[in-house]
Amino acid sequence: MLYGLVLTAFAATILVTAPRVLSRAERSGFSPRHVQRAWRAAAGGVLASLALAIPVYTPDLWIAPMKAAGFDPGIGMPAVPIAAQATVVVLALLILAVGWRRGAPAMRDYRRALRVQLDRLENSAPLLDEEDPGHPRLVIVEDEAPRLVLLPSRPPRVEATTRALDLLRPEELNAVLTHMAGHLRRRDAQWMVFADTLADAYPAVRFFGRWADHAAELSEKVADADVHGAIARANLRRAIVKLSGPGQATGPFCPCFAWPQQRQEELTVHRVQATAHPEVAVAGVRVGAPVASAGLRVLTAAALLVPSVVVLSPHFMYL
Numbered sequence: 001m002l003y004g005l006v007l008t009a010f011a012a013t014i015l016v017t018a019p020r021v022l023s024r025a026e027r028s029g030f031s032p033r034h035v036q037r038a039w040r041a042a043a044g045g046v047l048a049s050l051a052l053a054i055p056v057y058t059p060d061l062w063i064a065p066m067k068a069a070g071f072d073p074g075i076g077m078p079a080v081p082i083a084a085q086a087t088v089v090v091l092a093l094l095i096l097a098v099g100w101r102r103g104a105p106a107m108r109d110y111r112r113a114l115r116v117q118l119d120r121l122e123n124s125a126p127l128l129d130e131e132d133p134g135h136p137r138l139v140i141v142e143d144e145a146p147r148l149v150l151l152p153s154r155p156p157r158v159e160a161t162t163r164a165l166d167l168l169r170p171e172e173l174n175a176v177l178t179h180m181a182g183h184l185r186r187r188d189a190q191w192m193v194f195a196d197t198l199a200d201a202y203p204a205v206r207f208f209g210r211w212a213d214h215a216a217e218l219s220e221k222v223a224d225a226d227v228h229g230a231i232a233r234a235n236l237r238r239a240i241v242k243l244s245g246p247g248q249a250t251g252p253f254c255p256c257f258a259w260p261q262q263r264q265e266e267l268t269v270h271r272v273q274a275t276a277h278p279e280v281a282v283a284g285v286r287v288g289a290p291v292a293s294a295g296l297r298v299l300t301a302a303a304l305l306v307p308s309v310v311v312l313s314p315h316f317m318y319l
Contacts, residue, residue, distance in 0.1 A: 002220060003053075004053045004056030004057045005055050006257070006306075007049040007050070007052055007053040007182075007307065008049070008050070008053050010045070010049050010302075010306050010307075011045070011046045011049040011053075013195075013206045014042050014045055014046050014049075014207070014302075015046060015205060016061075017299070018039075018042040018158070018207055018295050018303075019040075019206060019207055019210045021038075021299050022038055022039060022042075022210075022214075022299070023039070024095060024173065025183070026214075030226060031225070032218050032221035032222045032223045033225060034300075035218060036186075036218045036219065036222050037300060038209050038222060038299055038300045039214065039215070039218070040191060040301075041299075041300045041302045041303040041304050042207070042299060043195070043198070043207070043208075043211060044303065044304070045302070045306065045307060046207070046303075047305060048307040049306070049307050050087070052307055054089070054092050055087065057080065057084070057088040058080070058082045058085040058088050058089055059080060059085070060189075063225075069089045070215055076287070079228065085272075093095060099122025099201035099202055100201070101168065102200050102201045102202075102203075103197040103198065103200045103201030103202075104191065104197075105200070106196045106197045106200045107197050110193045114151065114152070115149075116150075117151055117159075118151060118153055118194075119137055120155070121151070121157065121159055122139065124141050135158070136154060136155055136156040136157065136158060136184065137157045137158070138157075138158045138160060139157055139158065139159050139160070140160050140161075140162065140165065141159060141164050142161070143158070143160070143161035143162060143163060144161075144163050145155055145161055145163060145245050146161060146163045146164040146167050146242065147160075147163075147164055147243075148160050148161070148164045148243055148256070149161065150153060150183055150184070150189075150256065152183075152184070152187075152189035152190065153267075156184050158177070160173075164243060167242045167243070168239055168242060168243075169238075170234075171231075171235045172235045172238055172239040172242070173238070173239070174232075174235070175227050175232050175233075175235040175236040176236065176239045176243075176256065178226055178227050178232070179223045179224060179226060179227055179236060179256060180223070180224035180292050181226070182222065182223040183223050183256075186219070187222070187224065188219035188222075191214055191215060191219070192212075192219065194216045195208070195211045195212040195215040196212050198211070198212070198217075199212035202280075216258070217259065218259065220256065220263065221263075221266065222266060223256070224263060224266070225238065231295075233267050236250070236265075236267065237263075237264050237267050237268070237305075240256075240260050240263060240264060241264070242256055242258060243257045244258075244260035245255075246255040247255075248273060251264055253290075263300065
């Protein structure tokens with residue numbers, strides 16, 4: 001019972017404190033990659049803690065199959081009334097059912113939109129049978145709209161229109177493809193849909209809503225940081241200018257050309273900081289933000305370690 005209370009309290013603490021810590025870290029200029037990892041770690045820590053707390057509150061229900069099979073663990077289980085255990089199970093199932101009813105449409109809309117995009121793409125530019133099915137594919141489509149879109153399918157596809165290829169110089173195209181490769185490596189589209197699903201499923205939980213609001217912008221900032229070097233980042237800035245506007249896919253389909261003005265300014269500021277203050281660029285946080293730095297690292301470490309330590313404890317589920 002004690003471990004269940006610890007896990008529940010930990011999850012509640014993360015839900016309350018994480019948005020404040022992460023917002024302060026962003027304002028302090030902390031690396032977007034670290035902030036993104038912290039959001040994901042916090043969400044994983046919350047969900048893992050709540051999931052692990054359920055069997056702690058319902059020991060008799062979990063031990064009953066083992067006793068029926070003639071196996072006795074030989075360790076005294078906590079005395080939790082059956083009525084309380086049944087209540088916990090019913091509440092957990094009810095919360096999951098309500099969340100699924102609210103959040104499932106976001107997942108279905110994502111899959112439907114991806115299927116529509118892929119059908120349109122394959123109808124306009126059929127893929128060759130001899131292409132390797134395990135690697136990303138660059139599919140060129142004749143279109144006057146300057147469109148360059150990453151579709152997180154299996155295998156991933158990058159749709160490039162002839163107009164986009166006419167506008168971009170080779171080095172600019174290479175910078176954009178490097179940016180998109182970062183999205184694929186971190187599975188940004190799947191994480192964005194996951195965040196939107198949780199936000200729709202549990203709108204009363206402020207953490208999930210804040211995460212969904214920040215997921216797309218953070219993923220773009222992190223992918224921008226994958227483009228190394230002043231020249232390559234300048235090429236990315238020019239590509240953003242040329243390709244920003246109507247016609248680009250949004251949502252989970254790599255909003256790579258959203259917030260063009262803001263991202264151009266940030267790319268320029270990053271280059272200036274890296275030249276004038278190399279120690280700042282390496283550390284990923286401005287000098288003078290120790291509270292945000294320490295808070296972010298503690299949050300990430302705690303979200304990952306606390307559920308793991310509780311599970312690995314030899315007394316888990318028995319105290």
